[in-house]
Amino acid sequence: MFKSIFSTMRPKQWTKNAFVFAALVFDGQLLEVGPFTQTLVGFILLCLASGTVYIINDIADIEQDKQHPKKRQRPLASGRLSVRVAWIATTVLGVATLAASFLLNWWFGALLLTYTLINLLYSYRLKHVPIIDVFIIASGFVLRVGAGVTLITVERFSPWLYVCTTLLALFLGFGKRRAELSLLAHKANTHRKVLDGYTISFLDQLITIVSAMTIMAYSLYTFSAENLPGNHLMMLTIPFVVYGIFRYLYLIHVENAGGAPDEVLLTDMPFLTSIIGWGLLVMLILYIG
16 A cells, blocks of 8 residues: 555656755755755655645546556556545645645745645646646746745855746646657547647647747856856856757657656656766856866
8 A cells, every 4th residue: 555655656756856956056055064954855845745746636637547558557547546545645645744844944835835736726627728737837846946945045046047947847848748649649638638729730839939948048047147157167068958958859759758757867868868967067067167
Protein backbone atom coordinates (compact mmCIF):
# COMPACT_ATOMS: atom_id res chain seq x y z
CA MET A 1 0.00 0.00 0.00
CA PHE A 2 2.73 2.47 0.95
CA LYS A 3 4.63 1.64 -2.22
CA SER A 4 1.51 2.35 -4.27
CA ILE A 5 0.92 5.65 -2.48
CA PHE A 6 4.54 6.69 -3.06
CA SER A 7 4.29 5.70 -6.73
CA THR A 8 1.09 7.76 -7.11
CA MET A 9 2.97 10.77 -5.73
CA ARG A 10 5.14 10.50 -8.88
CA PRO A 11 8.61 11.01 -7.39
CA LYS A 12 10.13 11.23 -10.89
CA GLN A 13 8.30 14.53 -11.39
CA TRP A 14 9.76 16.01 -8.22
CA THR A 15 12.65 17.25 -10.36
CA LYS A 16 10.34 20.19 -11.17
CA ASN A 17 10.64 21.33 -7.57
CA ALA A 18 14.32 22.07 -8.15
CA PHE A 19 13.09 25.46 -9.42
CA VAL A 20 12.84 26.45 -5.75
CA PHE A 21 16.67 26.60 -5.76
CA ALA A 22 16.71 29.27 -8.51
CA ALA A 23 16.78 32.20 -6.09
CA LEU A 24 19.50 30.55 -4.00
CA VAL A 25 21.73 29.87 -7.01
CA PHE A 26 21.28 33.12 -8.91
CA ASP A 27 21.53 35.25 -5.78
CA GLY A 28 24.95 33.74 -5.07
CA GLN A 29 23.99 32.04 -1.80
CA LEU A 30 24.23 28.37 -2.78
CA LEU A 31 27.37 27.82 -0.69
CA GLU A 32 25.92 29.43 2.45
CA VAL A 33 24.74 26.81 4.95
CA GLY A 34 21.78 28.71 6.42
CA PRO A 35 20.04 29.70 3.16
CA PHE A 36 20.83 26.29 1.61
CA THR A 37 19.29 24.41 4.53
CA GLN A 38 16.21 26.63 4.49
CA THR A 39 15.73 26.07 0.75
CA LEU A 40 16.34 22.33 1.04
CA VAL A 41 13.56 22.05 3.61
CA GLY A 42 11.35 24.06 1.26
CA PHE A 43 12.20 21.65 -1.56
CA ILE A 44 11.15 18.65 0.56
CA LEU A 45 7.86 20.33 1.47
CA LEU A 46 7.23 21.15 -2.19
CA CYS A 47 7.81 17.51 -3.09
CA LEU A 48 5.24 16.43 -0.50
CA ALA A 49 2.77 19.09 -1.65
CA SER A 50 3.14 18.24 -5.35
CA GLY A 51 2.92 14.54 -4.51
CA THR A 52 -0.37 15.18 -2.70
CA VAL A 53 -1.68 17.07 -5.72
CA TYR A 54 -0.72 14.17 -8.00
CA ILE A 55 -2.73 11.76 -5.84
CA ILE A 56 -5.78 14.03 -6.14
CA ASN A 57 -5.22 14.37 -9.87
CA ASP A 58 -5.09 10.59 -10.30
CA ILE A 59 -8.30 10.22 -8.30
CA ALA A 60 -10.00 12.74 -10.59
CA ASP A 61 -8.58 11.08 -13.73
CA ILE A 62 -9.04 7.45 -12.76
CA GLU A 63 -11.55 6.63 -15.52
CA GLN A 64 -9.58 8.46 -18.24
CA ASP A 65 -6.32 6.84 -17.12
CA LYS A 66 -7.88 3.42 -17.60
CA GLN A 67 -8.13 4.26 -21.33
CA HIS A 68 -4.49 5.37 -21.65
CA PRO A 69 -1.92 2.83 -22.94
CA LYS A 70 0.59 3.72 -20.22
CA LYS A 71 -1.33 5.46 -17.42
CA ARG A 72 -3.67 2.52 -16.95
CA GLN A 73 -0.78 0.86 -15.10
CA ARG A 74 -0.87 3.51 -12.38
CA PRO A 75 -1.89 2.20 -8.91
CA LEU A 76 -5.33 3.83 -8.85
CA ALA A 77 -6.25 3.08 -12.47
CA SER A 78 -5.06 -0.53 -12.17
CA GLY A 79 -6.85 -1.09 -8.85
CA ARG A 80 -3.70 -1.70 -6.78
CA LEU A 81 -4.60 1.33 -4.65
CA SER A 82 -8.15 2.02 -3.48
CA VAL A 83 -9.69 5.49 -3.77
CA ARG A 84 -10.51 5.46 -0.04
CA VAL A 85 -6.89 4.88 0.98
CA ALA A 86 -5.76 7.52 -1.52
CA TRP A 87 -8.07 10.12 0.04
CA ILE A 88 -6.83 9.28 3.54
CA ALA A 89 -3.21 9.66 2.40
CA THR A 90 -4.05 12.95 0.68
CA THR A 91 -5.69 14.40 3.78
CA VAL A 92 -2.84 13.43 6.12
CA LEU A 93 -0.09 14.56 3.76
CA GLY A 94 -1.85 17.78 2.79
CA VAL A 95 -2.56 18.98 6.32
CA ALA A 96 0.88 18.06 7.64
CA THR A 97 2.71 19.66 4.69
CA LEU A 98 0.79 22.94 4.83
CA ALA A 99 1.25 23.19 8.60
CA ALA A 100 5.01 22.62 8.27
CA SER A 101 5.29 25.13 5.42
CA PHE A 102 3.69 27.93 7.47
CA LEU A 103 6.01 27.11 10.36
CA LEU A 104 9.01 27.35 8.01
CA ASN A 105 8.01 30.74 6.58
CA TRP A 106 4.62 32.45 6.46
CA TRP A 107 5.00 33.66 2.86
CA PHE A 108 6.29 30.27 1.77
CA GLY A 109 3.23 28.67 3.35
CA ALA A 110 0.95 31.14 1.58
CA LEU A 111 2.51 30.32 -1.80
CA LEU A 112 2.31 26.59 -1.11
CA LEU A 113 -1.37 26.96 -0.22
CA THR A 114 -1.91 28.96 -3.42
CA TYR A 115 -0.13 26.26 -5.42
CA THR A 116 -2.36 23.60 -3.88
CA LEU A 117 -5.61 25.51 -4.49
CA ILE A 118 -4.69 26.29 -8.11
CA ASN A 119 -3.91 22.64 -8.74
CA LEU A 120 -7.20 21.57 -7.18
CA LEU A 121 -8.98 23.89 -9.62
CA TYR A 122 -6.84 22.42 -12.37
CA SER A 123 -7.67 18.83 -11.45
CA TYR A 124 -11.42 19.35 -11.39
CA ARG A 125 -12.06 22.14 -13.89
CA LEU A 126 -9.28 24.15 -15.53
CA LYS A 127 -7.44 21.21 -17.10
CA HIS A 128 -10.39 20.93 -19.49
CA VAL A 129 -9.91 24.48 -20.84
CA PRO A 130 -7.49 24.72 -23.81
CA ILE A 131 -4.49 27.06 -23.39
CA ILE A 132 -5.54 27.89 -19.81
CA ASP A 133 -4.57 24.34 -18.83
CA VAL A 134 -0.97 24.93 -19.90
CA PHE A 135 -0.88 28.36 -18.27
CA ILE A 136 -1.90 26.73 -14.99
CA ILE A 137 0.98 24.26 -15.36
CA ALA A 138 3.34 27.18 -16.01
CA SER A 139 2.07 29.02 -12.93
CA GLY A 140 3.23 26.07 -10.83
CA PHE A 141 6.81 26.60 -11.98
CA VAL A 142 6.66 30.35 -11.29
CA LEU A 143 5.24 29.69 -7.81
CA ARG A 144 8.13 27.32 -7.13
CA VAL A 145 10.62 30.05 -8.04
CA GLY A 146 8.70 32.56 -5.92
CA ALA A 147 8.66 30.13 -3.01
CA GLY A 148 12.45 29.98 -3.14
CA VAL A 149 12.63 33.78 -3.03
CA THR A 150 10.62 33.85 0.22
CA LEU A 151 13.04 31.50 1.98
CA ILE A 152 16.16 33.68 1.75
CA THR A 153 17.11 37.35 1.88
CA VAL A 154 17.35 38.15 -1.81
CA GLU A 155 19.79 40.81 -3.00
CA ARG A 156 20.68 40.00 -6.62
CA PHE A 157 17.82 37.86 -7.95
CA SER A 158 16.55 39.22 -11.28
CA PRO A 159 12.82 39.39 -12.17
CA TRP A 160 13.91 38.30 -15.65
CA LEU A 161 14.04 34.75 -14.28
CA TYR A 162 10.28 34.81 -13.68
CA VAL A 163 9.79 35.62 -17.36
CA CYS A 164 12.19 32.89 -18.50
CA THR A 165 10.58 30.34 -16.17
CA THR A 166 7.08 31.15 -17.46
CA LEU A 167 8.08 30.83 -21.10
CA LEU A 168 10.08 27.64 -20.56
CA ALA A 169 7.15 26.06 -18.71
CA LEU A 170 4.75 27.03 -21.52
CA PHE A 171 7.15 25.51 -24.05
CA LEU A 172 7.31 22.21 -22.16
CA GLY A 173 3.56 22.24 -21.53
CA PHE A 174 2.57 22.71 -25.16
CA GLY A 175 5.20 20.16 -26.16
CA LYS A 176 3.64 17.67 -23.76
CA ARG A 177 0.18 18.28 -25.21
CA ARG A 178 1.51 17.71 -28.72
CA ALA A 179 3.15 14.45 -27.72
CA GLU A 180 -0.07 13.27 -26.07
CA LEU A 181 -2.15 14.18 -29.11
CA SER A 182 0.28 12.39 -31.40
CA LEU A 183 0.44 9.27 -29.21
CA LEU A 184 -3.28 8.86 -28.61
CA ALA A 185 -4.44 9.94 -32.10
CA HIS A 186 -8.23 9.52 -32.50
CA LYS A 187 -8.58 8.25 -28.89
CA ALA A 188 -7.12 11.45 -27.41
CA ASN A 189 -10.41 12.84 -26.11
CA THR A 190 -11.19 9.62 -24.20
CA HIS A 191 -8.09 10.21 -22.09
CA ARG A 192 -7.87 14.00 -21.82
CA LYS A 193 -10.92 16.05 -22.77
CA VAL A 194 -8.89 19.21 -23.32
CA LEU A 195 -7.13 17.61 -26.31
CA ASP A 196 -10.34 18.20 -28.26
CA GLY A 197 -9.36 21.87 -28.18
CA TYR A 198 -5.99 21.32 -29.82
CA THR A 199 -4.69 20.19 -33.17
CA ILE A 200 -1.13 19.27 -34.13
CA SER A 201 -0.77 22.31 -36.40
CA PHE A 202 -2.13 24.68 -33.74
CA LEU A 203 0.25 23.30 -31.12
CA ASP A 204 3.16 23.55 -33.55
CA GLN A 205 2.42 27.27 -33.96
CA LEU A 206 2.24 27.79 -30.21
CA ILE A 207 5.47 25.85 -29.66
CA THR A 208 7.27 27.86 -32.35
CA ILE A 209 6.17 31.16 -30.79
CA VAL A 210 7.01 30.19 -27.21
CA SER A 211 10.36 28.58 -28.05
CA ALA A 212 11.49 31.73 -29.88
CA MET A 213 10.32 33.91 -26.98
CA THR A 214 12.15 31.69 -24.48
CA ILE A 215 15.46 31.99 -26.31
CA MET A 216 15.02 35.75 -26.71
CA ALA A 217 14.05 36.32 -23.08
CA TYR A 218 16.96 34.26 -21.74
CA SER A 219 19.38 36.03 -24.09
CA LEU A 220 18.15 39.41 -22.89
CA TYR A 221 18.55 38.26 -19.29
CA THR A 222 22.18 37.24 -19.79
CA PHE A 223 23.34 40.68 -20.88
CA SER A 224 20.79 43.08 -19.35
CA ALA A 225 20.14 41.81 -15.80
CA GLU A 226 21.83 44.17 -13.33
CA ASN A 227 22.79 41.45 -10.87
CA LEU A 228 25.01 39.50 -13.28
CA PRO A 229 28.80 39.90 -13.61
CA GLY A 230 29.70 42.96 -15.67
CA ASN A 231 31.89 40.93 -18.05
CA HIS A 232 28.73 39.45 -19.70
CA LEU A 233 30.16 35.93 -19.46
CA MET A 234 26.64 34.64 -18.77
CA MET A 235 26.01 35.00 -22.51
CA LEU A 236 28.22 31.91 -22.94
CA THR A 237 25.36 29.84 -21.50
CA ILE A 238 22.98 30.77 -24.34
CA PRO A 239 24.10 27.92 -26.67
CA PHE A 240 23.22 25.33 -23.99
CA VAL A 241 19.71 26.76 -23.69
CA VAL A 242 19.27 26.88 -27.46
CA TYR A 243 20.48 23.30 -27.85
CA GLY A 244 18.23 22.08 -25.03
CA ILE A 245 15.18 23.63 -26.70
CA PHE A 246 16.16 22.26 -30.12
CA ARG A 247 16.76 18.82 -28.63
CA TYR A 248 13.31 18.79 -27.04
CA LEU A 249 11.78 19.86 -30.37
CA TYR A 250 13.63 16.96 -32.01
CA LEU A 251 12.26 14.54 -29.43
CA ILE A 252 8.62 15.57 -29.88
CA HIS A 253 8.75 15.92 -33.69
CA VAL A 254 11.09 13.12 -34.72
CA GLU A 255 11.12 10.63 -31.85
CA ASN A 256 7.45 11.19 -30.86
CA ALA A 257 8.61 11.56 -27.26
CA GLY A 258 8.13 14.45 -24.86
CA GLY A 259 4.82 13.35 -23.35
CA ALA A 260 6.57 13.19 -19.98
CA PRO A 261 9.23 15.94 -19.71
CA ASP A 262 10.41 14.52 -16.38
CA GLU A 263 11.30 11.23 -18.07
CA VAL A 264 13.05 13.03 -20.92
CA LEU A 265 15.11 14.95 -18.36
CA LEU A 266 16.26 11.73 -16.70
CA THR A 267 16.63 9.44 -19.72
CA ASP A 268 17.69 11.43 -22.79
CA MET A 269 21.45 11.79 -22.50
CA PRO A 270 21.97 14.71 -24.95
CA PHE A 271 19.19 16.70 -23.25
CA LEU A 272 20.55 15.86 -19.80
CA THR A 273 24.08 16.74 -20.88
CA SER A 274 22.98 20.18 -22.08
CA ILE A 275 21.31 20.88 -18.72
CA ILE A 276 24.36 19.73 -16.76
CA GLY A 277 26.68 21.76 -18.99
CA TRP A 278 24.50 24.85 -18.55
CA GLY A 279 24.41 24.38 -14.78
CA LEU A 280 28.15 23.93 -14.42
CA LEU A 281 28.89 26.97 -16.57
CA VAL A 282 26.41 29.11 -14.59
CA MET A 283 28.08 28.04 -11.35
CA LEU A 284 31.53 28.80 -12.76
CA ILE A 285 30.48 32.28 -13.90
CA LEU A 286 28.55 33.28 -10.78
CA TYR A 287 30.78 31.79 -8.11
CA ILE A 288 34.27 31.70 -9.60
CA GLY A 289 34.41 33.96 -12.65
